[in-house]
């Protein structure tokens with residue numbers, strides 16, 4: 001397998017970043033290479049270079065995407081993601097009414113642009129526990145299995 005995999009995340013206090021890194025670990029353990037980028041260091045055009053795209057964001061405001069994700073989110077509309085596999089993830093807080101809504105917003109955008117979303121979005125409450133970090137690794141492995149080992 002030599003599929004190219006990209007993880008893009010937004011993280012204010014580090015939780016979603018930690019989730020991203022562990023999903024990346026799972027993808028690598030499943031045999032693929034992965035590039036992990038902060039939302040602030042990527043241009044939307046780069047998505048064209050990858051076969052697999054995972055987008056991660058914490059939920060902000062009242063069930064919103066983080067502000068730093070908004071430009072990228074709107075610029076994504078110039079892309080056709082048909083033929084690519086994808087998934088979304090993020091840290092959130094179940095004490096809020098719109099729990100992890102950002103994960104759903106990203107999933108909906110990926111579907112709208114034609115990507116094949118192979119897994120339900122992964123929502124982790126606040127700081128991931130050791131068990132949840134294992135779950136993130138498992139999510140990465142399952143993503144590869146569902147995407148490339150069918």
Ligand SMILES: Cc1cc2nc3c(=O)[nH]c(=O)nc-3n(C[C@H](O)[C@H](O)[C@H](O)COP(=O)(O)O)c2cc1C
Pocket residue numbers: 010011012013014015016017057058059060061062063064091092093094096097098099100101125126127
């Ligand atoms: C002002 C504010 C608004 C938030 N709104 C929501 C929300 O609507 N839904 C939710 O699930 N979490 C919400 N959160 C919780 C964050 O998503 C949560 O703290 C998350 O762990 C932050 O992830 P990060 O470490 O990757 O930045 C909010 C947090 C803050 C500070």
